[in-house]
Amino acid sequence: xxxxxxxxRTTLTEEEVRPHLKELVDQVxxxxxxxxxxxxxxxxxxxxxxxxxxxxxxxxxxHGYAWSEDVESVEGGGALKGANPDKVSRRAKERGAPQLxxxxxxxxxxxxxxxxxxxxxxxxxxxxxxxxxxxxxxxxCGSRGLGHxxxxxxxxxxxEAAQKYRIQLPDKQLACAPIGSREGQDYLSxxxxxxxxxxxxxxxxxxxxxxxxxxxxGRDARDDLGMEVVYDVAHNIAKIxxxxxxxxxxxVCVHRK
Numbered sequence: 001x002x003x004x005x006x007x008x009r010t011t012l013t014e015e016e017v018r019p020h021l022k023e024l025v026d027q028v029x030x031x032x033x034x035x036x037x038x039x040x041x042x043x044x045x046x047x048x049x050x051x052x053x054x055x056x057x058x059x060x061x062x063h064g065y066a067w068s069e070d071v072e073s074v075e076g077g078g079a080l081k082g083a084n085p086d087k088v089s090r091r092a093k094e095r096g097a098p099q100l101x102x103x104x105x106x107x108x109x110x111x112x113x114x115x116x117x118x119x120x121x122x123x124x125x126x127x128x129x130x131x132x133x134x135x136x137x138x139x140x141c142g143s144r145g146l147g148h149x150x151x152x153x154x155x156x157x158x159x160e161a162a163q164k165y166r167i168q169l170p171d172k173q174l175a176c177a178p179i180g181s182r183e184g185q186d187y188l189s190x191x192x193x194x195x196x197x198x199x200x201x202x203x204x205x206x207x208x209x210x211x212x213x214x215x216x217x218g219r220d221a222r223d224d225l226g227m228e229v230v231y232d233v234a235h236n237i238a239k240i241x242x243x244x245x246x247x248x249x250x251x252v253c254v255h256r257k
Contacts, residue, residue: 001150001191002198003108003142004075006232008206009128010213010225012135014114020216024112027212032110032205034103041208042100049093049146049197050085052100056196057232060203067222070203073229078199080239084189088146089153096146096197101204108141110205127230137227139205142236143198150194154187179253188238188253195237202232 017024031041044052052059057078060066071078085093103110115134118124124131143150161177161184162169169175177183206229210221221227238255245252 001143001147001236002195002234003140003236004198004202004232004234006074006139006202006206007230008137008139008209008227009230010135010137010227012217012225013133014135015133017112017135021112024212024216027216028110028112028209031208031212032101032103034105034108034110042204044097044100046090046093046097049097049100052200053085053088053193053196054083055079056199057203060200060207065207066203067228070206070229074199074203074232075234076199078203078232079196080192080199082189083193083196085193087186087190088150088193092146092149092153092194095149096144099144099146100197100201101208102144102201103139103141103205104144109138110140110209111138112136113138128226128228129230136230137206137209139202139209141198141202141205143194144201146197147194150190154190157183157187188240191238195234198234199232 055062056076057066057071057074061068061071113136115129115132115136118129118131129136155173155175158175158177159172161167161181162175165178165181167176177187179185179188210225210227213219213225213227214221217225219225234256236257238253241252241254242249243252243254244250
């Protein structure tokens with residue numbers, strides 16, 4: 001849920017970073033655990049996880065892990081409305097608590113990248129992208145074990161709901177429920193809570209990435225390195241939106257995967 005990406009720009013060039021690359025990568029790996037079951041630097045209670053699921057990236061801001069302008073560059077301000085932590089199981093929260101601020105495994109990553117070529121100069125300028133040779137940081141991760149457990153919990157709910165509402169499924173992995181049903185509304189509330197956890201997770205990773213750059217390069221992340229958020233966006237999420245369908249304005253549930 002809310003597997004997504006965040007890009008940080010910097011004022012650094014490849015020539016400035018390359019001599020420090022090994023030390024920088026080592027520091028990032030120390031501060032930001034990766035892999036299955038990796039535990040983060042934070043120790044948070046289940047009550048605090050509830051707060052994270054409501055406030056998202058803004059929880060990180062309130063606790064000193066973000067710059068005020070960070071949340072302005074996150075989809076939905078980094079905190080989507082409609083989250084209800086009560087619809088997330090205790091097991092999901094227990095899995096998510098020690099993993100806050102970690103990458104996870106699979107295709108999740110943190111990359112230090114160099115711009116090779118700019119294809120749209122006007123768009124690049126608007127995003128603070130200077131041109132070839134500029135160093136960026138690319139973060140790709142989501143809601144960790146909390147989101148995975150939430151999906152697993154609701155797959156069981158949806159399988160029963162599909163039978164209850166007599167929905168014919170071509171594959172049981174496509175189990176679903178009507179959006180307006182109790183099961184559908186419960187899942188949307190739980191999914192939104194997990195999505196907010198993911199926004200906070202990427203914010204924490206960005207914070208510790210900045211600290212790693214500061215520690216290795218001996219320069220301030222804001223004033224010297226300009227490590228600002230370009231944007232943070234989910235690529236696996238369902239959202240209630242207004243769209244024109246067959247010439248009519250309609251409220252629809254859009255699932256982006």
